[in-house]
Amino acid sequence: xxxxxxxxxxxxxxxxxxxxxxxxxxxxxxxxxxxxxxxxxxxxxxxxxxxxxxxxxxxxxxxxxxxxxxxxxxxxxxxxxxxxxxxxxxxxxxxxxxxxxxxxxxxxxxxxxxxxxxxxxxxxxxxxxxxxxxxxxxxxxxxxxxxxxxxxxxxxxxxxxxxxxxxxxxxxxxxxxxxxxxxxxxxxxxxxxxxxxxxxxxxxxxxxxxxxxxxxxxxxxxxxxxxxxxxxxxxxxxxxxxxxxxxxxxxxxxxxxxxxxxxxxxxxxxxxxxxxxxxxxxxxxxxxxxxxxxxxxxxxxxxxxxxxxxxx
Amino acid sequence: xxxxxxxxxxxxxxxxxxxxxxxxxxxxxxxxxxxxxxxxxxxxxxxxxxxxxxxxxxxxxxxxxxxxxxxxxxxxxxxxxxxxxxxxxxxxxxxxxxxxxxxxxxxxxxxxxxxxxxxxxxxxxxxxxxxxxxxxxxxxxxxxxxxxxxxxxxxxxxxxxxxxxxxxxxxxxxxxxxxxxxxxxxxxxxxxxxxxxxxxxxxxxxxxxxxxxxxxxxxxxxxxxxxxxxxxxxxxxxxxxxxxxxxxxxxxxxxxxxxxxxxxxxxxxxxxxxxxxxxxxxxxxxxxxxxxxxxxxxxxxxxxxxxxxxxx
Numbered sequence: 001x002x003x004x005x006x007x008x009x010x011x012x013x014x015x016x017x018x019x020x021x022x023x024x025x026x027x028x029x030x031x032x033x034x035x036x037x038x039x040x041x042x043x044x045x046x047x048x049x050x051x052x053x054x055x056x057x058x059x060x061x062x063x064x065x066x067x068x069x070x071x072x073x074x075x076x077x078x079x080x081x082x083x084x085x086x087x088x089x090x091x092x093x094x095x096x097x098x099x100x101x102x103x104x105x106x107x108x109x110x111x112x113x114x115x116x117x118x119x120x121x122x123x124x125x126x127x128x129x130x131x132x133x134x135x136x137x138x139x140x141x142x143x144x145x146x147x148x149x150x151x152x153x154x155x156x157x158x159x160x161x162x163x164x165x166x167x168x169x170x171x172x173x174x175x176x177x178x179x180x181x182x183x184x185x186x187x188x189x190x191x192x193x194x195x196x197x198x199x200x201x202x203x204x205x206x207x208x209x210x211x212x213x214x215x216x217x218x219x220x221x222x223x224x225x226x227x228x229x230x231x232x233x234x235x236x237x238x239x240x241x242x243x244x245x246x247x248x249x250x251x252x253x254x255x256x257x258x259x260x261x262x263x264x265x266x267x268x269x270x271x272x273x274x275x276x277x278x279x280x281x282x283x284x285x286x287x288x289x290x291x292x293x294x295x296x297x298x299x300x301x302x303x304x305x306x307x308x309x310x311x312x
Numbered sequence: 313x314x315x316x317x318x319x320x321x322x323x324x325x326x327x328x329x330x331x332x333x334x335x336x337x338x339x340x341x342x343x344x345x346x347x348x349x350x351x352x353x354x355x356x357x358x359x360x361x362x363x364x365x366x367x368x369x370x371x372x373x374x375x376x377x378x379x380x381x382x383x384x385x386x387x388x389x390x391x392x393x394x395x396x397x398x399x400x401x402x403x404x405x406x407x408x409x410x411x412x413x414x415x416x417x418x419x420x421x422x423x424x425x426x427x428x429x430x431x432x433x434x435x436x437x438x439x440x441x442x443x444x445x446x447x448x449x450x451x452x453x454x455x456x457x458x459x460x461x462x463x464x465x466x467x468x469x470x471x472x473x474x475x476x477x478x479x480x481x482x483x484x485x486x487x488x489x490x491x492x493x494x495x496x497x498x499x500x501x502x503x504x505x506x507x508x509x510x511x512x513x514x515x516x517x518x519x520x521x522x523x524x525x526x527x528x529x530x531x532x533x534x535x536x537x538x539x540x541x542x543x544x545x546x547x548x549x550x551x552x553x554x555x556x557x558x559x560x561x562x563x564x565x566x567x568x569x570x571x572x573x574x575x576x577x578x579x580x581x582x583x584x585x586x587x588x589x590x591x592x593x594x595x596x597x598x599x600x601x602x603x604x605x606x607x608x609x610x611x612x613x614x615x616x617x618x619x620x621x622x623x624x
Contacts, residue, residue: 281467
């Protein structure tokens with residue numbers, strides 16, 4: 001057994017996972033942005049001790065929702081919760097839980113989880129996108145997580161797509177994340193309504209809830225709403241530019257897409273596959289497949305487990 | 313000694329190179345598009361036999377200006393010269409010259425040449441662009457040429473930059489190559505003049521020569537011509553989008569830029585470095601360097617030699 005931990009911006013989860021990727025137990029709790037990192041580490045240690053008190057555990061793997069200096073096994077920072085800068089999380093957990101521990105960026109581990117136990121089995125090269133509050137990315141090359149020179153490779157959410165486009169959380173303009181993350185899709189819907197776009201139903205949602213979510217847009221597109229369909233098609237166009245970029249440069253066998261927005265299913269994947277086929281080089285058209293993540297919101301936990309198993 | 317061969321669209325070259333990257337002899341000849349591949353292979357064998365008739369040669373390396381199926385050591389095709397489809401060039405040369413021979417795409421070898429003997433020494437991860445008639449790319453990861461799942465990785469010229477932009481030689485629209493190759497820069501200059509752009513000097517060049525070249529644009533920008541300066545700045549903007557993409561996904565230590573357009577020097581590199589700094593993620597801003605190829609038009613020959621040395 002290994003202990004897998006997924007530390008996100010709004011919640012953290014701990015899971016007991018066996019060598020075949022079987023999830024035996026899973027528990028979750030909300031993060032407390034105000035209480036900060038050290039409060040959270042204490043909660044994680046407490047929960048981890050309980051979960052590992054019976055049974056034989058060989059290792060612990062942690063996916064962290066922010067940049068990680070992998071070689072130094074140190075958190076770089078978190079944009080969601082204070083106090084994470086420079087925390088040597090694996091040393092702390094090793095000392096507290098008595099298990100060899102490895103920490104990596106959550107999107108890297110999502111890629112590795114899908115590679116080992118999900119939609120990337122039987123692949124050696126894959127590119128993984130997770131599209132939710134932000135857009136994260138991970139790249140598997142020859143069966144290993146690709147980290148680049150400084151450990152920060154695979155940031156596919158921050159590929160520039162639209163020169164002069166909307167400001168991104170990273171500080172730049174027109175990144176894929178600033179156009180196609182869940183909140184960005186909702187923001188584009190509100191902008192379309194503000195500039196006179198006609199969709200009585202999306203307008204009613206905005207009036208009643210104060211926001212439009214990506215899920216609202218997908219649901220309305222599925223019902224045939226013209227404005228929502230246009231928004232989904234634009235999303236597919238932008239995403240296809242980002243994906244074609246990684247196909248033409250990484251030449252993967254598969255592109256795996258996870259995260260909340262991937263739950264939209266065919267209403268998004270059909271135009272996305274069409275647009276991507278139009279944009280990749282002819283040599284890739286037959287070979288590359290765009291598939292939905294098979295392990296849903298467990299990809300990161302499974303990747304953390306897989307990395308911990310290899311590390312132990 | 314190794315025999316290095318560089319087969320381009322307009323010329324081919326053979327060189328005698330030693331283990332330290334010293335170029336002992338070099339000879340070139342024009343390709344004959346009408347005569348086709350088999351004529352060219354015969355000329356190459358003839359020249360290769362003469363060059364290797366004295367001295368001790370251990371291997372032969374060939375850079376080919378088109379896609380190569382590396383594992384099968386087979387040319388996929390050439391868009392310049394007929395008859396190359398499926399040619400098993402390394403078997404042919406091995407039989408004719410009696411040397412173990414390895415063939416790869418010329419941009420891959422340009423990257424490897426700069427890595428081994430040029431601007432990428434002391435790097436383990438680099439991304440290489442060659443900007444001339446087209447835009448080729450090569451990626452070095454952990455000191456090795458990165459080929460991806462189907463051998464066609466690193467096609468940085470065909471990253472989509474401008475949705476709905478000009479048609480590219482690959483059939484898609486708005487690729488980096490369709491905006492920033494030498495001929496694309498010239499074409500954008502002519503379009504700017506056609507739509508009323510003011511530059512008496514560029515207009516005079518167009519009237520006298522029938523074309524505007526990238527070199528004309530760079531020369532006029534250096535002299536302070538406003539339209540030419542705007543064209544160079546747009547080129548830097550487009551290029552920076554492509555380069556930021558590869559920096560944010562590959563996280564290389566260096567980006568090396570070769571090919572004829574790189575000869576423009578600071579008039580292009582200064583705005584390019586500024587624009588790229590604005591577009592890469594903050595974590596890369598201090599670490600990545602954009603440098604000009606150190607071995608000029610010999611990068612491919614040197615990469616072919618380096619690969620042949622490793623292969624022998």
